[in-house]
Amino acid sequence: MSTIEKSKNVLTLVNIFTVEPGRQGDLVKLLLEATERTMRHLPGFVSANIHRGLDGTRVINYAQWESMATFEAMHRNADAQAHMKAAAALAQSEPVFCEVVEAVSIR
């Protein structure tokens, strides 16, 4: 379980991937493996939340890192680079770096 909170004070990266029809499952598998094998073990990792778009062409990773510095350090890690290169071969990605303004939840 991951949490979204204003006071959590993390860097949020919402990465929107677009894939050719039929490749969504491959990208989901790749992102799950990248998370389990590499990302979650790197300094500053907080969470990765993989979503499957209902239309079959999108995958969204809602990710949290302690800071931009730890995110940038991940980008210099050779194992992480190999995962990102594999993802880039499968999909176009549109990363949005952001911060939580407000989380309103009733459950």
Added chain:
Amino acid sequence: MSTIEKSKNVLTLVNIFTVEPGRQGDLVKLLLEATERTMRHLPGFVSANIHRGLDGTRVINYAQWESMATFEAMHRNADAQAHMKAAAALAQSEPVFCEVVEAVSIR
């Protein structure tokens, strides 16, 4: 605080808004008001999580609803329609309906 969980069994809508530089604050305010005044009181609302893009041109609402049916019912609500019309006048939006495949978190 909101949670992202595979077992939560909600419809997730990630809505990516793009605004002209200088209008980000206006859109954030509008979405917060829409959430507080209308959305959170409608049947099936679970959460709305408003994010400010660090580049100043994006706003993301990571929203959860009980089901597509309750989301569609919201779209027929006159108050909700007024908020959505105001948002559309300020920003382009790209909604992605999705479901959680996995949430991996270390805190």
